[in-house]
Amino acid sequence: MSQPRMSQGVGASVLRKEDDRLLRGRGQFVGDIRLADMHDVAFVRSPLAHARIRAIHIPPAHRDRVFIAEDLKRVQPIRAVSGLKGFKPSDQPILATGKVRHVGELLAMCVAPTRAEAEDIAAQVQVDFEELPAVHDMLAARRPDSALVHEEWGDNVFLEAFVDIGIENAFDAPVRITREIATARQCMAPIEGRGIVAHFDHRLDQLTLHSSTQMPHIVRNGLSECLAMDQGRVRIVAPDVGGGFGYKGILLPEEVCLGWLAMRCGRPLRWLEDRREHLSASANCREHHYRITAYADRDGRLRGIDCEATVDSGAYSSYPFSACLEAAQLVSILLGPYDFPAYRCRTYSVATNKCPVLPYRGVARTGVCFALELVLDAVAREIGVEPAELRNRNLVRPEQMPFDNITAKHFDSGDYPEALRRARANIDLAAIRQRQARGEPDGRRIGVGFSIYCEQAAHGTSVYAGWGVPMVPGHEQAQARLTLDGGLEIRVGVHSHGQGLETTLAQVAHEILGVDVGRIRVIHGDTAITPYSTGTWGSRCMVMVGGAVGTACRALAERCRVIGAHLLQAALSEVELASGRVFGPNGSVSVSDVARVWYRRPQDLPLSVDPGGLEVTAGYKPERDSGSFSYAAHAALVAVDTDLGEVDILDYVIVEDGGVLVNPMIVDGQIYGGFAQGLGTALFEEMRFDPAGQPLSTTLADYLLPGAAETPAPRLEHMETPAPYTMFGVKGIGEGGAIAPPAAIVNAINDALAGIGVEMSHSPVTPIDIVRAALDARPLRKAQAGE
């Protein structure tokens, strides 16, 4: 851990302010909100993946408590269009009309005093379906004889994209390795699911929707568009949110439903997602397929990557990220942190009869890292070079920084080979190779795997404008206000749900104004009282909002200095603000003294005082908005039992560089949490479907998440290369922990099993996969042994 620079400012491991309420069970989540006369909503959801709706029968006794699509007059479907050429838009109905396109799609909403009663009503609503063949496999979906999710398209492809950067220059390479690599469909599984409480306030003439969301302002945009309401009549409140990870970066049809119904029935309404809805209906992530070829010279110099990648986008383009974000990112980052001279990639974003996908922590990068790093290990095995050494020969080098790779990614700073060198030394590669040569006394096979990535974070206007999705981030704003008693209020439009922003943004403010962190309140999660923001996603908050808070506090500091200079009877050039005081040649006044004068004794202010007073709203964007690039090298040591299929992680090392860390303790926590999710991707988590499109992992007994017993503590090592374009040199790092573990762990498994001719090329690698592969490899081994 790097040494704290100040007790509370940038670089200090300040304990998280929000933990006082969260650890005492005093958090206020949507499920904790009780409004007078509130009723509950239960949804009738499609039991089929693909079917025409013939009729919906509502018991006459409940007709005034059940609402279907034809009741939703003037409500617009959710439409998330990408500006990329050839993108085919999908209209996501709020309640299904004509067809259902995935299991769990909303058909009707039922309202009653309690959820149990609402469920009773929902159970009595009968729907006549004409079942259609389901599109459940994204590769089969591209065949001309496939059933169609959206008939009007003529095929099942949201978007096909293609890039070719001199791939023909690689064709003469002597080594050519091709692999088919796949990552499973996953569910993000935050502890708290989605939840909504909606009510209409007649005094304010305003619909207030409490929602468990990462992006309240974006929900407000989408909701007011779908309900055709003035924005001023819509307020979104996101209270405490129990984890997001991308799952809560979407406008839900449920939000539109509850908003519409709260206005119609005139009472507060609530819907809380249950775990089955969570796992089967709302949104999934991560399902990629790669056919990837790496070209290399015999000495390990990489010559090019040629890839065809397919992403299962599900039935609808989700708002605001759209059905193409995953593949658009994939094509732009597949080359990882390496210096490749040639590249070709074709991607397909495919519609299937599954729920939509959303970008999960790491977005496409987890899949991309998996595909690239697995194929690099295959190259290393082919030419007989140590995989870490192959990487070392091809990483972008520190003297090349800042580096523009051939897909025009601008790597801002860092020393990638050094991160790899440290990971290699820390896990002690040489000792592992000796241990492998000796063999294990218990008969297990051990293996070591590396993976390395760089992560574009806080990428802004220039990147998103090109994708043309409904949300393009611009400047980020923050408001800073000194209160009468010398406290500080910070208002931001992003949302903090595990990132610790109530602490870290206070640290940024403290760094500039010197106000004690305990007296700084970071206020977020309410569109009525915070500046506009696209929200929390893409590891952007510390770069963007940290910069905005810093900018606002610097402006506030200047105003304090002007007033302080007057109080000290000194020239402005003679005073400076430090540690919460304005110092002049003959004394000092505190920021609290300045605030007291502004609010209570305006007669003592200088005539030239800024009438804006002690509150400032300021905006920020880094000098370059193409993103900061944090990076990390991961190394895993595993023991594999081929009889039981068990993978035991013996050691795990992460060497990361997130630039200047505002709070190293919180960064460590982010990395631990991300690692646990990466471990889930590697070994446990899979949303399975049958050929009829029925989700098979609809409870947490079927959808396996790693628990405490399965999650070892990785050993962390920090490097610090300040980002050149951001305030304080910070880099976004929130997602990184989840990116590299699948590649490192599966590379380690493959290293362990290389001796018996087994190579895994999918995630998750489950015990049965290992046992089957080991059994399948047996005849091969016998043949090799000449039996």
Next chain:
Amino acid sequence: MKPADFRYRRPASVAEALRILDSEGPGAKLIAGGQSLGPMLNLRVVQPTTLIDISALAELRRAGVDGDELVLGACVTHADIEDGRAGAELGALLARIAGGIA
């Protein structure tokens, strides 16, 4: 919780629990801690007509060695074993194992 409607009974003795179980027929389910049954009720995976709550039955909280058998009552919790409330004769091994159960 949003289970389908059910009747709730909380017998005071094992004999009474058995009587209720007999009279209610196959629609009855026993509930102790509810760790498994609770989520299933919530998701309506099971919809019993009657829930017989046996958590008040002291007779079922007994644990101990009987001859060469270890007897654990149906209402002895993992926490009871882990924290030694189920009796010292269960030993450290079971306590350690119970501590590893989520």
